[in-house]
Amino acid sequence: MAGAIAAFKEAFSSYKRNFKDYFVYSLVVSLAAGVMALSLAAFLLIIGVLSTGGIAATMMSGNGISLGLVGIGATVLILAVSVAAFAWLQGGLIGAYLDTINGILSGRKQSMGGLFAAIPRFASGIFVVSILSTIIACIPLAAFAVIGGVLKDQAVGISLIIVGMFFAMLIGALFIFAVPAVVMDRKGALAAVSGSFFKVTRNVGSVAVYLAVCIALALPNIIPLFSLLYMPVFYMPFTYAALLLLYKKAN
Numbered sequence: 518m519a520g521a522i523a524a525f526k527e528a529f530s531s532y533k534r535n536f537k538d539y540f541v542y543s544l545v546v547s548l549a550a551g552v553m554a555l556s557l558a559a560f561l562l563i564i565g566v567l568s569t570g571g572i573a574a575t576m577m578s579g580n581g582i583s584l585g586l587v588g589i590g591a592t593v594l595i596l597a598v599s600v601a602a603f604a605w606l607q608g609g610l611i612g613a614y615l616d617t618i619n620g621i622l623s624g625r626k627q628s629m630g631g632l633f634a635a636i637p638r639f640a641s642g643i644f645v646v647s648i649l650s651t652i653i654a655c656i657p658l659a660a661f662a663v664i665g666g667v668l669k670d671q672a673v674g675i676s677l678i679i680v681g682m683f684f685a686m687l688i689g690a691l692f693i694f695a696v697p698a699v700v701m702d703r704k705g706a707l708a709a710v711s712g713s714f715f716k717v718t719r720n721v722g723s724v725a726v727y728l729a730v731c732i733a734l735a736l737p738n739i740i741p742l743f744s745l746l747y748m749p750v751f752y753m754p755f756t757y758a759a760l761l762l763l764y765k766k767a768n
Contacts, residue, residue, distance in 0.1 A: 520766040521726035521759075527622075528758035532751075535621050539754035542621075542632060546614045547749040550607065557603045564595055605644045612639025615700045618757050642699040645706035650692040653710075657684035691717045693724060697764040720767045727763055731756050 532539055613635035617627045661681030665674030694716045698709035717724050734752055738744040 518722040518726050520720060520723040521730070521763055524723075524727070524759045524762035524766060525730060527762050528755055531622055531758055532755050538621050538627070539618075539758075540750055542614065542617050542627065543749040543754045545629065545632070546610060547753070550610060553603060553606060553610075557599060560599060561596060564592065564599075604647065605640045606636065608643035608647060609636035609638070609640025611696065612636070612643045612700050615697065615757060615761065618754060619701055619761050622758060622761060639700060642704075642706050642709070643696055646692070646695045646699060646709055649706060649710050650689065650695060654685045654689040654692070657681050657688065690724065690728060693717060693728075693760070694764050694767065697761055701761065701764065716764075716767045720763075723763060723767065727759065730759075 613632050616635050616639065617632050620627045658678070658681035661677040661684075662674075665677040668674065668677075692710055692713045694713035695706075695709040698704045698712050699706070702709075704712060734756065737747050738752070740747075
């Protein structure tokens with residue numbers, strides 16, 4: 518618990534001393550993430566419209582269902598690759614951003630070119646971490662959903678899914694240090710995930726306090742226009758800086 522409080526104090530002190538750097542890099546990363554998300558959405562929309570028309574034309578032409586299925590398969594493959602590429606790039610962007618924050622905390626100067634050049638360095642590791650942690654965290658959700666389906670009681674099934682979601686969030690919290698491990702210690706995905714599990718279980722109180730403070734600080738985001746500035750100006754840099762400091766302090 519004391520570790521989380523100390524981490525937030527140090528993060529706030531660094532934030533005040535280096536406000537300009539935190540603001541500039543957080544704003545740039547937020548804009549880059551937004552552009553990437555919009556680009557993916559536009560691409561998926563275009564592919565969806567084009568593939569729908571092409572498949573419909575193939576089916577109506579009488580050339581056989583097999584051609585239609587090939588078109589559907591190709592479309593699904595393109596969509597899957599696009600989403601995976603987006604997740605890979607987003608992971609790299611998060612890693613580069615955390616590396617920049619770590620540099621600010623350490624008194625190391627960063628450049629805009631260095632920020633974007635670091636994206637490929639962290640992309641694969643964080644991408645694999647996100648897949649592994651998501652799969653592991655979703656195991657209880659899938660188990661409770663299966664049990665609910667077997668019981669064939671809608672009310673019980675919904676209740677079990679809610680319970681499964683709760684356990685999924687608890688398990689997900691065990692991997693909160695996985696991304697910092699990739700960025701700060703250059704660990705591989707498996708080592709980062711397993712290391713995070715053991716670090717969190719040894720520092721449950723501090724992690725619980727950290728998450729509680731982050732949830733409380735996230736409440737202003739319910740104000741739509743205010744959140745557009747609040748996230749990059751304060752919430753992102755402050756909470757991520759505290760996370761990296763907490764990771765350093767965790768034994």
